[in-house]
Amino acid sequence: MGQNTLKESMLKKDEFTVTWELVPGRGAREENQEFIFDGAKQAAESDKIDGITITDNPGGNPAISAEYLGMKAEEIGIPALVHFTCKDKNRNQMESFLYSLERENVNNILVMTGDYPVGGYDGRSRPVYDMDPTQVLEMVTDLNSGLEYKDAFGRSVGLKDTDFFPGAAVSPFKKLESEQMVQYYKLKKKVEAGAKFIIPQLGYDARKFHELIQFIEMNNWDIPVIGNVYVLSYGASRAMNANRIPGCVVTDKMVDKLAEEKEADDKGKHARLMRAAKMYAFMKGMGYAGVHLGGHGMGYEDVEFIIDKGEELAPNWKDYIHEFDFPMEDGFYYFQKDSETGLNTDKPASKDYRPKNDLHNRTFRVMHHAMFEPDGFLFKPMQLVCSAIDDSSLEKPFEFMERVIKTVSNDCQECGDCALFDLAYLCPMSQCPKNQRNGACGGSRDGYCEVYPNEKECIYVRAYDRLKPYGEEEQLKEYQIPPVNWDLHRTASWLNFYMGRDHSGKRMGITPPGSEKSGKSKKA
Missing domain, CATH: 3.20.20.220 (TIM Barrel)
Known part of the structure; x- marks a missing residue:
């Protein structure tokens, strides 16, 4: 050699x-x-x-x-x-x-x-x-x-x-x-x-x-x-x-x-x-x-x-x-x-697994499209409200309201740079012990998390199962999610999204109407 x-x-x-x-x-x-x-x-x-x-x-x-x-x-x-x-x-x-x-x-x-x-x-x-x-x-x-x-x-x-x-x-x-x-x-x-x-x-x-x-x-x-x-x-x-x-x-x-x-x-x-x-x-x-x-x-x-x-x-x-x-x-x-040969042909096997579409997922899909997609009927009203609240005395009460909602639904850890959009409305910061934002680690067994075997499913297995009924499972490989921007920790992720400060807002090119604060972190 x-x-x-x-x-x-x-x-x-x-x-x-x-x-x-x-x-x-x-x-x-x-x-x-x-x-x-x-x-x-x-x-x-x-x-x-x-x-x-x-x-x-x-x-x-x-x-x-x-x-x-x-x-x-x-x-x-x-x-x-x-x-x-x-x-x-x-x-x-x-x-x-x-x-x-x-x-x-x-x-x-x-x-x-x-x-x-x-x-x-x-x-x-x-x-x-x-x-x-x-x-x-x-x-x-x-x-x-x-x-x-x-x-x-x-x-x-x-x-x-x-x-x-x-x-x-x-x-x-x-x-x-x-x-x-x-x-x-x-x-x-x-x-x-x-x-x-x-x-x-x-x-x-x-x-x-x-x-x-x-x-x-x-x-x-x-x-x-x-x-x-x-x-x-x-x-x-x-x-x-x-x-x-x-x-x-x-x-x-x-x-x-x-x-x-x-x-x-x-x-x-x-x-x-x-x-x-x-x-x-x-x-x-x-x-x-x-x-x-x-x-x-x-x-x-x-x-x-x-x-x-x-x-x-x-x-x-x-x-x-x-x-x-x-x-x-x-x-x-x-x-x-x-x-x-005992090996494989070059023909892909049938992926005929059909997971159930749970109510939690369906509810989040409807709410997400209404609030966070530019063509959703609540998108522009939410953007105007957030633009008015940002940097005002109402920001802390707004952040508290969001925290309560997202803690109940996803045990929110308040990273301020939310990845729910990327992972079928599951939070990698609270539900993955390794905080993996771009895919599963290699430690799972029979679909269960390495840290909680036979107790908690791998969050990416759950995300795949949520997306497959809609033919959207391949979105899990489509784009690279950056690490959490800790400047945004313990701030309202909804404000960060509509102000274009978090990774989702930046990826979607969101800028608040009439605001010069777009794309800036208040803690930067």
Whole structure:
């Protein structure tokens, strides 16, 4: 694989990129951290590994900084792919970390939502989620183009271009049509925001790996996809099967298979490594640009075995497809099955799921059109009323009235930059624990939220189900929603809309009649 950087390797059509995932733990000089540094040194001396991947606070637990480890890996001489997540940092700190990475020539980042925090000093950490991955990708794209901003004196300042190579994650392993389609809708936004490569979530269904490649080809995205190959132990399989590691799909059938294998003299290790080698082989055959190798406690010799055996098996990759038939029960597939190969045809499957149209949704649709669409009969009267109330003594009572109405209907958090219009009248700030404004995270299971399994449905599953009866579900992929403008926090979102201050008002080009305040925030 020579002297190519990780980026060059991914982009070369005739190369198959290999990265090795190293998982940091808690502490500065503990045994786990030494394992990472030893692994980085072995990878740097190898001619088989193109880079190491470093996770960011895996499982939502605190760990040594992935950004720091990425810098140290580059010093050692192996390219690093740093996981850059949204859960613990606000937008200013993200920007600061990006400057540090750029300064140290750590340019490969995988932008993800991140696991919901489960631990921390003296109790659970407060999650941040100030931006979602699509918004972070837009920030990175702007930095790569030379970000321009206004300084404290109102002067225009342009930064030097950065050289980040950002990627994004997606899960093709979802059971419900609604759950799967919102994953692909968000993937479209990520690609449009600047994602340069894709890595899927963890699963063991060959048809789903094939589906992702087909979906990307169908959309004419010339973007490398790096397959996720995880050496799955019996213990890890049980944890994933029980949904203790959100987003990872391991079926009952897969757990039973591993239970049989662990009875062997080597506790099933050879079978696990051979499974990984066969995944390497079929992914190379399907058209993946490389593989991302991971597994708890996996050493360099295991990685080398998977690569060598995978290359050996690759010419006959189709012979192993039948060994990866671990579908979710009654699971949705985007394409019809090819019974001859065990993979997919190029014909999309029927999306015949018909959700019920609930009364809450119908009521909100009628009210929304009347009040917030320019051709609605209440739009102009509301605009005139809001224009008169704005910056007057009536503003606080008006804000209180709106707060009561929206708290009752949507548990309003008073962000002042409302996204109800964008999400079928569901609030991502109060009803999504990760505050995702541009699509679902990858942690849902059977349609339920990662944080509230079997209790609360994913807000994007609900939104899809509300929109589909009207044939409007694809609006969930149509435009990028900016992060909340916190200048507007605890102000009346209706005033901000009709005055053209919030993102919806700006997108619709709304300006209040006869007002010079249009487009300005009073707190700016």
